[in-house]
Amino acid sequence: MNLLPAFEEVSSEGREMFGIVRAAERVGLLPESLREPLSAYLGNCPTLMVTSNVHDPLDLSKGMAVPFGVATDGVWVWPLYWGYFVREYGIAVPDEFITHARARGFHPPELTMDDSDRIAEELTRQAG
Numbered sequence: 001m002n003l004l005p006a007f008e009e010v011s012s013e014g015r016e017m018f019g020i021v022r023a024a025e026r027v028g029l030l031p032e033s034l035r036e037p038l039s040a041y042l043g044n045c046p047t048l049m050v051t052s053n054v055h056d057p058l059d060l061s062k063g064m065a066v067p068f069g070v071a072t073d074g075v076w077v078w079p080l081y082w083g084y085f086v087r088e089y090g091i092a093v094p095d096e097f098i099t100h101a102r103a104r105g106f107h108p109p110e111l112t113m114d115d116s117d118r119i120a121e122e123l124t125r126q127a128g
Contacts, residue, residue: 001122004078004097007085009057010066015079017126023058023085029092037106038093043083045073045108048120050080058089072119073109076100 006015007023030038050069056062069080076097085091111119 001119001126002076002096002100004076004082004094006079007057007081010054010068010079010081012068012079017123018077018079023089023091026092027058027089030086030090032090034093034098035086035090038098038101039083039087041073041083041101041104041106041108042071042078042086042093043067043080045071046111046116047071047080048077048116048123054081056084056088058085070123072111072116073101073104074111074115074119077119077123 003018005019005021006012008020009023048070050067052068053064054066054068056065066081066084071078071080071082082091082093086093
């Protein structure tokens with residue numbers, strides 16, 4: 001299973017299993033043409049967990065705008081907020097993920113409950 005990293009600016013339990021990067025260092029590095037299709041893909045893939053929104057750490061005036069949870073497309077797993085940060089700030093996404101999403105035509109897959117359970121179990125094992 002491939003993981004997109006968590007952002008240092010968004011604190012949460014267990015984020016270390018994703019690896020941690022600074023979102024602020026990635027702002028504006030994504031080509032404009034990828035912002036919409038990539039943010040839609042990241043934000044519309046199935047979720048393994050969703051909780052309430054959190055404050056936008058890059059612009060506190062936006063309030064509780066950042067979706068919080070874990071999403072997956074069956075191959076990759078990521079903090080749900082990736083879609084928001086890609087759309088709002090053009091946060092750079094690893095090339096491997098872009099290639100993967102592009103190969104899928106930026107169309108989020110549908111996963112069965114069994115798929116979701118298997119991925120959640122694998123993620124729990126990796127965190128353990």
